[in-house]
Amino acid sequence: MASSGLLLALGLFVGVSVAARAAPLDEPLKPLPPIPALDSKRVQLGLRLFNDPRLSVNNTLSCASCHRLDKGGADDKQFSTGIDGKLLEVNTPTVLNASLNFHQFWDGRVETLEEQAHLVVISPTEMGSTWESVVKRIADDPGYAKDFKAAYPDGVTAPNIQGALADYERTLQTPNSRFDQYLLGNTDILTPREKFGYQRFKEYGCIACHQGVNIGGNMFQKFGVMGDYIADRGNPTRADEGRFNVTGDEADRQVFKVPSLRNVAMTAPYFHKGSAPTLENAVEVMFKYQLGREPQKNDTQLIVEFLKTLTGEWEGKPQ
Ligand code: HEC
Ligand code: HEC
Structure with missing residues (x-):
């Protein structure tokens, strides 16, 4: 019995010290690695x-x-x-x-x-x-x-x-975004709406394509999985064939590198042809053509608020 009391005390102690150290969260998205030490x-x-x-x-x-x-x-x-x-x-x-x-x-x-x-x-x-x-x-x-x-x-x-x-x-990495600080355990840094936005990003499946340390940039995917975005947008050109131009493989038509979403709030307009003028518009297109889903009320806005937490710092200043 004495030992279980000891274990309990130990458990409490560990719990407290972990909280104080702000343990990194075990999430599918990861904070940026350290900038490499180069000559x-x-x-x-x-x-x-x-x-x-x-x-x-x-x-x-x-x-x-x-x-x-x-x-x-x-x-x-x-x-x-x-x-x-x-x-x-x-x-x-x-x-x-x-x-x-x-x-x-x-x-x-x-x-x-x-x-x-x-x-x-x-x-x-x-x-x-x-x-x-x-x-x-x-x-x-x-x-x-x-x-x-x-x-x-x-x-x-x-x-x-x-x-x-x-x-x-x-060396051009942008550490210290509010989202990375959150991942590192400073969970109070995001507002409840931003946290909901991140939840929605995971639940709807954005994370199936935009993932890893760069929140994208680690796979190729078709642009228009659930509908022909390029036809609906109009004016198709050779550049819209994407990876097909590199491989000549039919399966690669309109396939593109999934872009990183870090600092995405700073880089309008969006998509390979710059066809989406705002982040809201880009997220709506993703819902319709990549997921084939109708977002519930406010979810686009919540996701946009989450995406804005991905803005990091360059030379110590916010991007
Ligand atoms: C006239 C404008 C212009 C100039 C000048 C330019 N770039 Fe770019 N850069 C682009 C465009 C447009 C793309 C995308 C091309 C594509 O995907 O086919 C690109 C793509 C890139 C990429 C790939 C990024 C990614 O995630 O795919 C890197 C890295 C890059 N440029 C670095 C450079 C460097 C280094 C220089 C100078 C040596 C340079 N660029 C000069 C317009 C420019
Ligand atoms: C099936 C894979 C897939 C899914 C799911 C997906 N995306 Fe994308 N996303 C892409 C690809 C591919 C592109 C690049 C399209 C292009 O060629 O312009 C992209 C582009 C974007 C862009 C524009 C980035 C830029 O720099 O131009 C944003 C923002 C974005 N996605 C957000 C989301 C959100 C939010 C969700 C969920 C609602 C989502 N994506 C779901 C594959 C996906």
């Missing part, structure tokens, strides 16, 4: 390159022209303007937390940030340049040449430029 010389080079218009053929566009860190890592336009002054074919996704996506691009045509950087520089519509020209411009700049030599034994090369950009992008 700061490489990261700094990546930061400079990311903001350097010399990566584009006519010195007009840098990565930051379309991926603005003050606009959630994208821009607020349906389509960004490319090098030739024409609008691009798909909406610009955010670079924030992109390193946590299992593939890059809406159709997932590459896996690594290095390959992504390679393609965007030579893309005739985006930066329109060649690696020969970019390497020459960077190597001809004495400041860059010196700093590359310090960061990479072989100095300025195309793979090193791509590597520096990718390492910089790996």
Whole structure:
């Protein structure tokens, strides 16, 4: 009997200390991992390159022209303007937390940030340049040449430029969202409505596709599981074929990478064609075409309130 009293006392003690430590919750969504410790010389080079218009053929566009860190890592336009002054074919996704996506691009045509950087520089519509020209411009700049030599034994090369950009992008994580603080055990930080919104997100099955540390970014899915969204939206183009353009497989028509929902409140408009102007609209489309369900009264609004808790911090400031 004495021992059960002891166990009880022990149980109480453990219970109290766990509460005081605010134990992480066991939830299907996970907080962001720590930002990886990378060579700061490489990261700094990546930061400079990311903001350097010399990566584009006519010195007009840098990565930051379309991926603005003050606009959630994208821009607020349906389509960004490319090098030739024409609008691009798909909406610009955010670079924030992109390193946590299992593939890059809406159709997932590459896996690594290095390959992504390679393609965007030579893309005739985006930066329109060649690696020969970019390497020459960077190597001809004495400041860059010196700093590359310090960061990479072989100095300025195309793979090193791509590597520096990718390492910089790996630091572009947005920790400390209110939802991550909640997951880490600070359960009072969300309002009851936001908690209801998260419940609904799980109950309706949004979480079947938007899941893991990036709340998305870890699978491909058809856009229009329960109805033909693209036909209903109108003006279909080649870009609407999604992953089919990469694999040629019929089953991949209109299949896209499920996007991350982190910082989603900051990155309107939505979808690969920027066809949903507001978060409310995007959630309504998801209900109808991905779930085939009619949300109960207020549920769209509750989910939107939950989605707004996914806004994290960049350089210590809210996004
Ligand atoms: C003219 C606008 C523009 C410029 C300049 C630009 N991007 Fe992008 N970026 C886009 C668009 C649009 C996409 C989506 C293309 C697609 O999915 O087919 C994209 C996709 C990406 C992605 C994939 C994100 C994801 O989750 O799929 C990354 C990473 C990225 N860009 C980084 C960069 C870097 C690094 C540079 C500079 C070397 C750069 N971008 C320059 C418009 C731009
Ligand atoms: C069957 C998988 C699936 C389900 C279920 C699903 N989504 Fe999506 N979601 C996607 C895909 C795929 C896209 C990208 C569509 C595209 O190509 O533009 C997307 C896009 C979004 C976007 C736009 C993100 C952006 O950056 O453009 C939001 C917001 C969103 N989903 C929220 C939700 C919510 C809320 C639910 C539940 C009501 C939900 N999703 C259910 C697969 C799904």
